[in-house]
Amino acid sequence: KQEVTQIPAALSVPEGENLVLNCSFTDSAIYNLQWFRQDPGKGLTSLLLIQSSQREQTSGRLNASLDKSSGRSTLYIAASQPGDSATYLCAVESARQLTFGSGTQLTVLP
Amino acid sequence: EPEVTQTPSHQVTQMGQEVILRCVPISNHLYFYWYRQILGQKVEFLVSFYNNEISEKSEIFDDQFSVERPDGSNFTLKIRSTKLEDSAMYFCASSPQADTQYFGPGTRLTVL
Numbered sequence: 579k580q581e582v583t584q585i586p587a588a589l590s591v592p593e594g595e596n597l598v599l600n601c602s603f604t605d606s607a608i609y610n611l612q613w614f615r616q617d618p619g620k621g622l623t624s625l626l627l628i629q630s631s632q633r634e635q636t637s638g639r640l641n642a643s644l645d646k647s648s649g650r651s652t653l654y655i656a657a658s659q660p661g662d663s664a665t666y667l668c669a670v671e672s673a674r675q676l677t678f679g680s681g682t683q684l685t686v687l688p
Numbered sequence: 689e690p691e692v693t694q695t696p697s698h699q700v701t702q703m704g705q706e707v708i709l710r711c712v713p714i715s716n717h718l719y720f721y722w723y724r725q726i727l728g729q730k731v732e733f734l735v736s737f738y739n740n741e742i743s744e745k746s747e748i749f750d751d752q753f754s755v756e757r758p759d760g761s762n763f764t765l766k767i768r769s770t771k772l773e774d775s776a777m778y779f780c781a782s783s784p785q786a787d788t789q790y791f792g793p794g795t796r797l798t799v800l
């Protein structure tokens with residue numbers, strides 16, 4: 579059974595810092611990996627999707643990497659802003675379903 | 689930009705009652721999903737739906753649950769006899785192919 583772990587569980591940084599969120603998964607037979615943002619009491623906003631054949635994806639200040647063989651992904655956020663404060667979820671897709679991690683709760687202090 | 693919509697945003701029901709949660713997926717999408725998130729816990733997969741039939745379902749999705757696409761635009765999740773432990777945020781998602789899943793804002797279900 580696929581298990582997804584995210585480290586750290588919470589992170590607080592001053593505005594402007596670059597930061598890295600980590601995600602690991604136990605079964606490397608995945609179709610893709612998706613990073614989401616979740617604001618309190620709200621839905622999930624898709625940030626980036628990396629297909630299993632890809633190594634990384636970039637969108638603006640976000641860069642996600644995937645090392646499928648080692649079961650790891652990282653989300654790099656450059657020049658963090660207070661508006662980036664949210665919970666970031668990693669999810670891997672296999673057998674037409676997403677398995678989610680518990681998330682990293684990010685607080686960016688002004 | 690097209691969005692997945694869900695109604696109602698909050699549903700309160702008595703234990704044992706039936707509830708129907710409604711979703712309108714993005715119009716040209718082919719795959720539809722339901723997930724739930726119990727307060728403070730991970731988002732969990734319930735069911736995926738393609739070509740008018742269930743393609744995958746989790747252990748959570750037992751005989752009390754059913755899904756339907758009644759009219760080509762709506763996608764519904766029915767819980768026949770709600771239990772206290774069904775209280776959660778229920779998310780609908782859709783995707784065009786085997787690709788990015790786009791989530792709706794969720795329906796908060798409270799079972800009393």
